[in-house]
Amino acid sequence: MSKPRKRTNRRPRPTKTNNRIPRAIAAPAIKYFDFFTNESSTTTFATNIVTAIPQGVGQGHRVVDTVLLVRMDIRMYITGVDSTNVVRMAFFHWIPNTSALLPGAQSYYEDPGTFGVRTALNFEGRRDYRTILDRTVSLVGNSSDLTNKFTNTFNRTVNLKGRRIDFNLAQDTGYNHVFIGHFSDSAITPFPNMIYSVRTWYYDTM
Numbered sequence: 169m170s171k172p173r174k175r176t177n178r179r180p181r182p183t184k185t186n187n188r189i190p191r192a193i194a195a196p197a198i199k200y201f202d203f204f205t206n207e208s209s210t211t212t213f214a215t216n217i218v219t220a221i222p223q224g225v226g227q228g229h230r231v232v233d234t235v236l237l238v239r240m241d242i243r244m245y246i247t248g249v250d251s252t253n254v255v256r257m258a259f260f261h262w263i264p265n266t267s268a269l270l271p272g273a274q275s276y277y278e279d280p281g282t283f284g285v286r287t288a289l290n291f292e293g294r295r296d297y298r299t300i301l302d303r304t305v306s307l308v309g310n311s312s313d314l315t316n317k318f319t320n321t322f323n324r325t326v327n328l329k330g331r332r333i334d335f336n337l338a339q340d341t342g343y344n345h346v347f348i349g350h351f352s353d354s355a356i357t358p359f360p361n362m363i364y365s366v367r368t369w370y371y372d373t374m
Contacts, residue, residue, distance in 0.1 A: 202367050209257075209351060217266065218366045219235075232372055234333070234335070234372070236332050246361070253353065254306050256302075256304050261347075262347050267336055274290060
C-alpha cells in the first residue's frame, strides 16, 4: 500500500504584474497680468482696477472665471511739482460685484473732501473692502528746486495667497477685484505725477 502524500500549506506564487507608480499630475501654470498707467494726482479721489484679467488662452489671460491670486509686484514712481505735495495712495480688495458697484470717494476713505490726505478709512463701509496697503507720500521741491524728496520710488511685493477673484461669466467684472486709489493735496495745476506698474501673479485652474 502506498503512503499518503503529505499536505503542504505552500501558497501559489503570485504572477508578475507591472506595478508602475503613476506620474504626478502637473501643477497648473502660474500666470501674470500687467497693469501700467501714467497720471496726475489731484484732490479728486481716483481709482484704477488692476486685476481686470481678460478671458483667453495667452499668458495674461484666464481660462476660467475664478482666479487664485499669488502675489503682486508694485513699481511706483511719484514726482512732485510744487514746493510741497502730499499724496495718499492705497491698494485694496473691493468685495462687491464691480458690474453693480464701484468704489467712490467715500467708499474706501471716510471723507477725502473734508479731511484731505489724512482722512481715516470708511468705518461703516468696512465690509466692502479689504486693505492691502495704505501709504502717505510727502514730496518736497520741484524740477527747478531739486531735493532728495522731489521724487519717491516705491517698490513692493505683496503676498496675496488665499485671495481669489470671482469673475462674471466671460466678463472682466466680478467680485474681490484689486483697486488702487489715490488723491493729493494739490488743488491747482501743476499736479504731482504718478507712474506705476502692477504685475499680478495668479492661477486660473486647479
